[in-house]
Amino acid sequence: xxxxxxxxxxxxxxxxxxxxxxxxxxxxxxxxxxxxxxxxxxxxxxxxxxxxxxxxxxxxxxxxxxxxxxxxxxxxxxxxxxxxxxxxxxxxxxxxxxxxxxxxxxxxxxxxxxxxxxxxxxxxxxxxxxxxxxxxxxxxxxxxxxxxxxxxxxxxxxxxxxxxxxxxxxxxxxxxxxxxxxxxxxxxxxxxxxxxxxxxxxxxxxxxxxxxxxxxxxxxxxxxxxxxxxxxxxxxxxxxxxxxxxxxxxxxxxxxxxxxxxxxxxxxxxxxxxxxxxxxxxxxxxxxxxxxxxxxxxxxxxxxxxxxxxxxxxxxxxxxxxxxxxxxxxxxxxxxxxxxxxxxxxxxxxxxxxxxxxxxxxxxxxxxxxxxxxxx
Numbered sequence: 001x002x003x004x005x006x007x008x009x010x011x012x013x014x015x016x017x018x019x020x021x022x023x024x025x026x027x028x029x030x031x032x033x034x035x036x037x038x039x040x041x042x043x044x045x046x047x048x049x050x051x052x053x054x055x056x057x058x059x060x061x062x063x064x065x066x067x068x069x070x071x072x073x074x075x076x077x078x079x080x081x082x083x084x085x086x087x088x089x090x091x092x093x094x095x096x097x098x099x100x101x102x103x104x105x106x107x108x109x110x111x112x113x114x115x116x117x118x119x120x121x122x123x124x125x126x127x128x129x130x131x132x133x134x135x136x137x138x139x140x141x142x143x144x145x146x147x148x149x150x151x152x153x154x155x156x157x158x159x160x161x162x163x164x165x166x167x168x169x170x171x172x173x174x175x176x177x178x179x180x181x182x183x184x185x186x187x188x189x190x191x192x193x194x195x196x197x198x199x200x201x202x203x204x205x206x207x208x209x210x211x212x213x214x215x216x217x218x219x220x221x222x223x224x225x226x227x228x229x230x231x232x233x234x235x236x237x238x239x240x241x242x243x244x245x246x247x248x249x250x251x252x253x254x255x256x257x258x259x260x261x262x263x264x265x266x267x268x269x270x271x272x273x274x275x276x277x278x279x280x281x282x283x284x285x286x287x288x289x290x291x292x293x294x295x296x297x298x299x300x301x302x303x304x305x306x307x308x309x310x311x312x313x314x315x316x317x318x319x320x321x322x323x324x325x326x327x328x329x330x331x332x333x334x335x336x337x338x339x340x341x342x343x344x345x346x347x348x349x350x351x352x353x354x355x356x357x358x359x360x361x362x363x364x365x366x367x368x369x370x371x372x373x374x375x376x
Contacts, residue, residue: 007104008117011144016066017095018073018080029078029089032197034303035159036086036205037349042139042155043166046118048107051148058144062100065142065152068177069098075188076169076301078160079138087204089137089160099141107149112224118143118151138169159208161191161301164286168299189299196295196304196340205353227256235259238320245321247328257283258323269315281310281323285331287339307345308334 054061073080077091084090103110103117110117120139137157144150156166168189175185199205227235235255239245247254261281269277287304310326 009102009104011100011102013100014066014098015095016070016073016080016098016140017093018077019070020074021093022077022081022091026077027091028084029081029091029191030194031087031089031159031204032192032194032302033199033205033346034197034305034343036199037208037346038158038303039208040083040137040157040159043158043163044115044119044153044155045166045170046114046151046153047170048111048114048118049150049152050107054148054150058150061150062142064177066098068173069096069140071176072169072173075172075185078191078301079156079169081137083137083159085204086207087199094136096138096140097136099139101141101143103143103145105145106147107145107151108147110145110151112226114151114153118153119155158303162286162303162305164288164304165189165301168301171299187299189301190295192291192295192300192302192304196291196302197343197346200350225260232256235320239324242319242321244319245325247321247324250324250328254324254327255320257281257327258320262318262320262323265313265318266315277315278312280312281327283308283327283330284345285334285339290339305345306334306339306343307348 056064073096077093078089080094080096081089081091082094097120099120105117118141120141137160139155141153142150143153154166154170156169161168172185172189232252232255236250236252239250239255239258240248265279265281268279284305284307287306288300291300291304308330310323310330
């Protein structure tokens with residue numbers, strides 16, 4: 001990390017606040033039960049732009065991006081406020097941090113390790129479990145490379161919304177920068193808050209059940225894999241051509257999830273020296289297509305998801321055609337139930353919370369690794 005830090009110099013660091021300020025009638029943002037189960041860790045997203053794609057100089061781009069960032073925040077105010085407790089955001093116009101930096105190396109040297117230079121330092125998937133420790137819910141950075149390229153990165157708190165929600169913020173920011181310089185969006189995003197899944201009758205959860213490990217704890221588990229389009233096509237063909245396969249049209253998500261899980265399960269069995277070779281694949285699914293029409297919006301913001309899983313496997317069961325077939329079957333079963341009234345993710349989190357409260361389990365927060373796959 002120290003070798004990377006020598007390549008970085010900060011141009012400016014600002015706190016950008018929404019304008020106009022939040023109206024008094026919108027001072028409280030209430031979390032859904034799904035939001036309450038989620039830890040306050042950052043989701044990192046970065047976009048790289050080579051020099052030939054940039055139509056303006058660095059100073060003009062910097063001004064344009066900062067102004068449009070401020071305007072975008074007026075449509076996404078929960079991400080620039082502060083946590084009051086595990087059930088509420090206090091909309092006090094805390095603001096979002098905006099870094100502008102120079103990176104003294106070509107962009108192609110950073111693309112495969114963006115966490116070290118393209119993001120503000122020290123925040124890699126960092127969880128902020130307590131309310132009053134000063135952690136901001138969103139942070140942005142504009143990076144200028146000495147080759148003339150540029151990167152725009154954001155870190156958005158998972159407490160406010162899922163990955164699809166963070167992409168909605170980026171889309172609105174880009175739209176305001178390119179198409180609507182007056183700061184107006186024709187179809188603003190909608191924050192569902194607790195309209196889909198209110199707190200339990202006995203009150204909200206007092207702490208997040210899911211807590212990500214901090215950067216120092218998780219760094220040894222971080223690994224980046226790149227699967228080319230040709231490799232994915234080969235995987236699909238391998239599954240389709242297998243005589244035992246019952247899935248004739250596997251999706252990219254299904255085959256990638258299957259191969260990653262198979263490798264992880266085999267590695268886990270090797271680490272355990274054969275003491276326990278059984279494992280199970282857990283996945284996460286977006287629920288936006290099943291939202292009631294009265295709430296649905298073009299961009300619906302929040303943690304709108306559920307979990308599903310495959311059967312428990314032994315090592316001899318880890319065949320790609322079987323894994324893909326089980327994923328497909330589990331997704332079908334998911335589509336046959338009301339995932340807001342019977343949300344498996346929430347039920348599992350509440351079950352664990354109840355065990356903690358009754359002292360059945362150790363008094364520690366459940367840890368969910370960030371290697372789960374979003375299935376859309």
